[in-house]
Amino acid sequence: MEVLVTRQINKYFYEPEKFQVLKEINLTVNRGEFLSLVGKSGCGKSTLMYVLSTMDTDYEGQLEIAGQKLTGKKQDELSAFRNEHIGFVFQFHYLLPEFTVLQNVMMPALKQSKYAREDIRDKAMHRLKTLGVEEHAHKPSNKLSGGQQQRVAIARALINDPDIIMCDEPTGNLDTYNTHLVFDIFRQLTSESNQTIITVTHDDEFASKTDRIVQMSDGRVVV
């Protein structure tokens, strides 16, 4: 069953001059799939991820996630949708530096405000534990190492049990040990809780172990 569908997505940049960065992207991703997006630097991977993540609405074509047509929705509706259905992991960990690790992880759930604060806290602690960083829960997030921060960012992306977790080069800054760790976590998520992962990567070995590799070249999906 598909969780994400795109139809004929085109996108242009107008600065410094008009050029088409995404060309006729037709992509279908199934629930529980672990998909990697690869391609040369500058081929449009990040741009596509921003479109898929609903943050970039300036495109032509159709985007549908978890059965909802998202093209044309208002910003506030998209924010609420992201909060509920999409988790993000960036290459640079992007934790909020003034908050503790635990506060960072709890934040999307507090924003959603579907559950009581105590339950959210328990869930966040549980996530931190499965990711092996629970002993840092009360430290300021910027006091952690890169690998630890990336795991905290993953815990944060998972807190609302999103349908899709989108990652843009999540292991780009990590050593082999941490890269393996992240891969194992993703694997587990797709196989055990049937969540979907779409991740951009430059790491061929990493990509080769995923369920499906989508190759991009010059704004097009080639395989």
Next chain:
Amino acid sequence: MAGNRFQLTFEIAKVHLLSKPKQTIIAMLGVTFGIAMFIALVGLMTGLNDFTEDITMTSAPDIHIYKDITKPRQSILQQIYPNDMVWVYHQKPKNELTKVRNAKKIIELIRKNELVRGVAPALSSQVFCNYGPVQLNGYILGVDIMEEDKLFGIKSKMKEGRIEELLANREGIIMGKGLAQKLDTKKGDRVVITTPEGYTMTLKIVGIFQMGIGVIDNVRCYANIGTVQTILQQDPSYITDINIKLTDRHLAKKIAAELEAKFDTKAEDWETANATFLTGVIIRNIITYAVSVTLLIVAGFGIYNILNMTIYNKMKDIAILKAMGFAGGDVKSIFMIQSLIIGVIGAMAGLLIGYGLSVLISKTPFNGGDIISLDHFPVNFDLKFYMIGVVFGVITTAVAGYMPSRKASKIDPIEILRGQ
């Protein structure tokens, strides 16, 4: 669970403020300073206004009836040729008496009006006061001292002697403290009074009063009506002024107009008589508010700047918050809450400091000198101004915070994330 969501924006705002304590405190101090100055200034200004208004009003009649000899009169030519175009330029004033006709009758009639608290007849004249070699200008007021006391509370203003001594003493006089000091006289001394017409009489000082206003205390003397009629060489019906106090002084304008029409004399209400004084009050108020508003606007710019800076430094955080599902409105409220916290705490501190300053000012010794008898600054502690201060402060910070907050809400997260 909406409370939960507000709690979250509030917490984020709090963390932002606490993570830059120096900046936060500086922003608050701007508001604090503005409000404190407002409270101190407005307290002092209105305190002074109220004080002077109070003593001016207690020593002045609500309505003053007299004959207006400067009133333009018809020339003889105009009387003879009433239907022709006749202009007489620069008519000389007629030599006429400033007597209020039928004063006794008028007083009786006015007294019947239940809005009137008291009516007192008086006649007055410019005089020279001589004591030894010293000669000074004075103003003698012939009064029924008991009636006068009912209107202006002379009893409580007496520094030496009692007003009853004037009744007992036909040749007595009660002198203003400033005049007595300048003449270097005291109770029991005899002073020579000379009228502009050259009539001279020696009167004995039976008491000394102080109203607290230089313009009165430095010139005025009270004597019996008969005494003044004698020195002016006028008959016993001669009255130049009728002073009226009302139960409510704000009715003065209306009642004065009625009296003027009814008795065909000039009846002047206190507002008209004290127009310059009241203009002064308005100008002082304008200055107070102008200075305070300026200070608050400066504080507002401070908040605007600091919030702009915070938002600039927090672009990345804002992008992440938006990526994880915060709507533009949530981001806006995070920063609005910050500016409101700065405003509310800053304003509260401003009230406290303003109150402290007011207390200090009210304890500062101040010599009003000749003009006004004052030993400390009068300060107004009216709660109204404290409330205006808070409302002002919070509105200023809300306005100053709005633009940066709106800008923050409009930040496009991908612009920021792409830039990294």
